[in-house]
Amino acid sequence: QVQLVESGGGLVQAGGSLRLSCAASGSLFSINALGWYRQAPGKQREWVAIITSGGSTNYADSVKGRFTISRDNAKNTMYLQMNSLKPEDTAVYYCNADIIRRYTSRADNYWGQGTQVTVSS
Numbered sequence: 001q002v003q004l005v006e007s008g009g010g011l012v013q014a015g016g017s018l019r020l021s022c023a024a025s026g027s028l029f030s031i032n033a034l035g036w037y038r039q040a041p042g043k044q045r046e047w048v049a050i051i052t053s054g055g056s057t058n059y060a061d062s063v064k065g066r067f068t069i070s071r072d073n074a075k076n077t078m079y080l081q082m083n084s085l086k087p088e089d090t091a092v093y094y095c096n097a098d099i100i101r102r103y104t105s106r107a108d109n110y111w112g113q114g115t116q117v118t119v120s121s
Contacts, residue, residue: 002026002110004095009115012085016119020080022095022112032098032107034071034078038091038117048093049080063089085119092116 008020024031035050049059049069057069068081078095095112 004112006112006115022078024076029100040091
């Protein structure tokens with residue numbers, strides 16, 4: 001069993017910062033790409049950022065220059081540092097990962113439960 005758990009969400013004023021974490025646990029062999037998505041109430045899910053196993057990153061235009069994605073392979077943990085937050089960043093943020101489980105040779109995709117980020121004006 002593999003599980004992703006997000007943490008670090010909360011309420012912050014516009015211009016503030018938050019750091020989200022996504023920890024992978026269970027019987028896994030390796031983690032390939034890791035990404036963050038977000039979904040605001042009544043809106044479709046939006047891709048935010050991705051980081052590959054080699055550390056290459058990419059960001060949605062809406063967060064570029066403000067958010068930084070990173071990973072700690074030794075801890076099987078991914079982070080999203082969010083600076084200069086705006087009210088439009090308010091959403092539930094989800095961790096997504098391509099993970100190779102132990103004793104398998106293929107990568108499966110996993111989602112976390114999500115963590116709420118609320119940015120007030």
